[in-house]
Structures are given as C-alpha cells and as structure tokens.
Amino acid sequence: MVKCYICGEDEDSLLRVKHRKLGTIKLCFECWEVESSNKNLLSSWGGCDCCK
C-alpha cells in the first residue's frame, strides 16, 4: 500500500506530482489541493513524464 507523502494516509489512488522542494512524491487528493494552492507543484496531476 502506498502512503501519501505528507499526511501518511493510505490511499488506493494517490496522485504522483512533482513538488518544488520534495521532488516526485505521491499525494492524496486533499494534500494535493493544499500544495497546489500553495503553488508547490511543478506540473499538473495526471500528466505523463514525457509531456512536460
């Protein structure tokens, strides 16, 4: 089971994101919303690595 990098919550569908400070991590949707609103994410969720 993968855990959210920030809150440690077990989730089946974590979002893989590129964090400005932490690099590539996985977040649950709640933490993604927080980090996204804080402008800490470098790319939008759901994209593939080849489409930067």
Ligand SMILES: [Zn+2]
């Ligand atoms: Zn979380």
